[in-house]
Amino acid sequence: MLAPSAWVVRFATGIRKGGTVLDVAAGGGRHARYLRELGFRTVAVDIDVSRMNDLADDDGVELVAADLESGPWPFPERRFDGVVVTNYLHRPLLSMLAESLAPDGLLIYETFAEGNERYGRPSNPSFLLRDGELLEVFSELSVIDYEHGFEERPRPAVRQRICAKQSGTKPLTLALTLNAGAER
Numbered sequence: 078m079l080a081p082s083a084w085v086v087r088f089a090t091g092i093r094k095g096g097t098v099l100d101v102a103a104g105g106g107r108h109a110r111y112l113r114e115l116g117f118r119t120v121a122v123d124i125d126v127s128r129m130n131d132l133a134d135d136d137g138v139e140l141v142a143a144d145l146e147s148g149p150w151p152f153p154e155r156r157f158d159g160v161v162v163t164n165y166l167h168r169p170l171l172s173m174l175a176e177s178l179a180p181d182g183l184l185i186y187e188t189f190a191e192g193n194e195r196y197g198r199p200s201n202p203s204f205l206l207r208d209g210e211l212l213e214v215f216s217e218l219s220v221i222d223y224e225h226g227f228e229e230r231p232r233p234a235v236r237q238r239i240c241a242k243q244s245g246t247k248p249l250t251l252a253l254t255l256n257a258g259a260e261r
């Protein structure tokens with residue numbers, strides 16, 4: 078099992094203690110598992126939940142098999158203390174992610190960005206964030222941190238990430254970390 082993303086590790090403890098976290102396109106569940114270890118209840122959704130079957134007996138984990146690109150949003154009435162998305166982008170879903178946050182809920186999002194096509198997959202622009210896109214899409218949230226740039230490890234890639242809070246008010250200060258050495 079892959080280690081959890083350093084970005085998720087960095088911000089997960091900022092989620093309301095004992096809260097419920099939605100892991101979107103959870104894959105093998107590396108973040109669902111990590112969040113469970115931290116004591117959160119976890120809802121893990123993916124089109125294929127078979128790689129998380131071992132979590133099915135955990136009362137604190139809800140596995141939801143759903144096609145997030147063809148079917149309806151599976152959680153129209155639910156709000157989460159945290160929403161985690163890594164290595165997944167389906168633009169029509171982005172507004173649902175913000176709407177799915179409870180008051181003070183934290184969005185932790187990280188995926189590949191434009192420029193990544195130089196280093197490997199994904200290279201299709203549909204799966205690559207544009208410069209500043211997460212800041213723009215989640216402009217109603219209070220941004221805690223944002224990064225966009227090239228990084229050598231764990232493999233050469235261009236990534237964009239945001240951590241932002243549903244605070245109901247705009248932030249007094251904007252903590253913005255831009256990678257000046259970004260290759261585009």
Ligand SMILES: C[S@@+](CC[C@H](N)C(=O)[O-])C[C@H]1O[C@@H](n2cnc3c(N)ncnc32)[C@H](O)[C@@H]1O
Nearest residue numbers: 102103104123124125143144145146163164165
């Ligand atoms: C690159 S993996 C990322 C997994 C996990 N977030 C991680 O970082 O370890 C992308 C995930 O998106 C899921 N996925 C792709 N299309 C989907 C869809 N239409 N609905 C739900 N999940 C989908 C795949 O099954 C896969 O688990």
